[in-house]
Amino acid sequence: MADELMLEIVTPEKLAFSGKVEEVTVPGSEGEFGVLRGHALLLSSIQIGELSYTKDNKRICYAVDTGYAEVLSGKVTVLVEGAERSDMIDKDQARKDKADAEARLVKMAKEDQDYELVKAAVAKADMRLKVAEKA
């Protein structure tokens, strides 16, 4: 089909997804953007968020970590440090991670060196929970 797009989601652990899709929505650091076939060449960083694509009219969601996306004509490569499909997320683990990180955050001062890191951990667990709800 002419309007198909190749998508590859690559993480250090594995090739999380590779296949033809109709559309991809990427959580870019400057805002979410959608990619269809014929999109201009683009290189964008990705922040912790929800990445989704449509295939056979079904919407599949992934919780992704930071990384970047490269858009070439007809092909999107997403390089992220972690990606989990919505139905693969361990909700209990995510909930626990979130609680742990929040508990640490409360004890910390804003100036703390790890403050941003723990905040990112909270955001990550939060995003995983949110994406897991969609499964």
Next chain:
Amino acid sequence: MAALKDIKRQIEGVHKTKQITSAMNMVAASKFRTAQMRMDNYRPYAGKFMEVLNSLALRVDATSHPLLAVRPPKKLRVICMSSDRGLCGGFNTNLIKATERFLKEKQGEGKDVTLIPVGRKGRDYLRKKTKTINDRVDVFRKFDMGLAVEISNDIIPSFLKEEYDELYLVYNEFKNVSIHRPVVVRLFPLPSIGQEEAVDPEKRIDYIYEPSDEVLLERILPMYVRVLIYRALLETYAGENGARMAAMDNATRNCEELIGSLSLKYNKARQGAITAELMDIVGGTEALAKG
């Protein structure tokens, strides 16, 4: 006979050792296969990452980035990546020796060196020799990118705050099951990127960069540090299990040899005893016949 019993007991003991070493060999082999699979899975990520990094570095003058800042090296940090557990031949010994040599060389130049040990074996030995911080032990049982992120979170902010000037990583480079050699790599300041593999300008793709190419490079460089660390972690894990596999295979073979020679000794002693007894009887009957 006492000697016979002793040999028998010895054979049993060696046999039990053999069972243990061959079991350890099999466990290491299965872990090694997993490690190799993970390395294979990692390759596309690292490859693709370097491609984009190089193409970015060509466009942007990266020398101004703080992670590439060259300062007169007074304070050094060294990450020593060893395994958590022993019984893997010379794997850790060689690494520790290489680390010590490197430390001595740098300290000889009058530099202040702090060690960041990753892995129990290296930490246990080296912490008696030099000062250490941020050590991480018992990490290899189960590790993922999260560990590389943790390590990079230890080292990046403190480099930016100029708490130290140079960072080196010592680890066992993985060649194959039996070959691994310690290497020293400089992590900070990051060696200049993009130059070594000159990308064909024809192949350069003019992307739209979001955010701008400079900011993008700035965000990608910390990821690059993690790519390097994670690779070293994977190689250490694979190397450790490969080395243990080889060591245990050797041990098993030695046990077999030992059992063989002990059995021979046992059989000889037993035959000796039988012959002696026969001689006794024969001697006895002859004496009776004469009488």
